[in-house]
Amino acid sequence: MRMTLLGTGDASGVPVYGCECVACGKARTSNIRRLPSSALLETQCERILIDTGLTDLTVRFPPGTLTRIAITHFHPDHVLGLFLLRWGCAPPLEILCPPDNEGCADLYKNPGTLKFKQLRPYEPVFVNGLSITPLPLIHSKPTFGYCFDSDGKRICYLTDTIGLPPETRSYLMKRPCDLIVFDCSYPPREKKNQNHNTINDVLQIYAESNFKQLVLTHIGHELDAWLANNKKLLPEGMIVGADGMMIE
Amino acid sequence: MRMTLLGTGDASGVPVYGCECVACGKARTSNIRRLPSSALLETQCERILIDTGLTDLTVRFPPGTLTRIAITHFHPDHVLGLFLLRWGCAPPLEILCPPDNEGCADLYKNPGTLKFKQLRPYEPVFVNGLSITPLPLIHSKPTFGYCFDSDGKRICYLTDTIGLPPETRSYLMKRPCDLIVFDCSYPPREKKNQNHNTINDVLQIYAESNFKQLVLTHIGHELDAWLANNKKLLPEGMIVGADGMMIE
Secondary structure, eight states, X not given: OEEEXXXXXXXXXXXXXXXXXXXXXXXXXXXXXXXXXXXXXEOXXXXXXXXXXXXXXXXXXXXXXXXXXXXXXXXXXXXHHHHHHSSBSOOOEEEEEOSOSSOSTTTTTSOTTEEXXXXXXXXXXXXXTEEEEEEEOOSSSOOEEEEEEETTXXXXXXXXXXXXXXXXXXXXXXXXXXXXXXXXXXXXXXXXXXXXXXXXXXXHHHHTSOOSEEEEESBOHHHHHHHHHHGGGSOTTEEEXXXXXXXX | OEEEEEEOBOTTOBSOBTOOSHHHHHHHHHTOOBOBSEEEEEOXXXXXXXXXXXXXXXXXXXXXXXXXXXXXXXXXXXXXXHHHHSSBXXXXXXXXXXXXXXXXXXXXXXXXXXXXXXXXXXOOEEETTEEEEEEEOOSSSOOEEEEEEETTEEEEEEOSOSSOOHHHHHHHHHSOOSEEEEEOOBOSOSSOOSSSOXXXXXXXXXXXXXXXXXXXXXXXXXXXXXXXXXXXXXOTTEEEOOTTOEEO
């Protein structure tokens, strides 16, 4: 089982449109960008796209190259690509999702080839030797992280969220994950955000947990600017995610 | 005043994802594609983007390069690009639109730098020597076509629609347009579509009108396949639109 981060940016991405801060300037000149947070999970039999904010999915994934999609929630930066993927001559594609009856715009009304399947919290789905467990997160729309178990290995993908609900934290503490990909959008700041973690939130959760390797994702340009000078403050085992990063 | 067609495709675009029909195959091999219908209208002082289904707007239009945007309606294939354009370090951008209080997803709730301005049917807006008149169309969501008048020249952009409301038709007949860009999604077919024109619908409207030059847009792959063998049936003055086509 391996995961590839396809995007590690927040809703604005990096560089931010029109922004001339240090981080955005560097992203432009180096052409190292942060696209909307998303990932590809692969096992021998499964190829699962997690979140669909990328707008080139029809090019990246010709029909038949994905076994299914799992989306964390229905905010536009996580589902935009579905609007482009739904109309086509392709076999039906299962979209695992949280029980959000609002969805996004007309996706439920006009699903095209997409087959939405609402999951229940903590109730795993089993597919081809892979277990996928939806873990509720704390966000302004019903949101699931996903815990993937295969061949004794466990990878968790947890964005978008501010902190973790007690039940989800307990779930994660019961059996340590080999790898956690975790929401970390902002640098330290006084005002608490209602939807995303600051680096201080993540450092505190990490200190209180038994997590081994934690990869930051959903990174905003202000955090990138902060990291440029403060990366050394991150504990061993905490990694800054990057688009294209393959993690096993 | 001139107009450039940036996209001339229907919601699926051409080639359609996974489709192997003649038209889609040709589009793939020739790399001549139909992106979501949209256009750029330019005068000496104005640069107006009409519809925002393109997903590379942040690259095409750096901050300050558009004077405003006009959208025909809030279906995803006409507004997807706004989700990517709204978060940024850019001056406020006025979005002229029909009075659709539903909008699309959370665009109204989280507009970012976008300033939506709902227009009233047939009530022109005047900007820098240009008059923009919203013309109601017939579609499953409140939809405006736009009539642009500048320096004695008139260009109309009319998609998405099936036919024309009597009042809009009268408006167009009163003073002929130099150029009409018109919805034509399908080849001849028996079943009437509720949202878009077939080529026969357009031929009939054209015959009954005093339109000079009419350019087809919002073209689907089935119409492209039909046109490959039947282009000679189009009257003089009726032109098949293409992405990148500049019309004056």
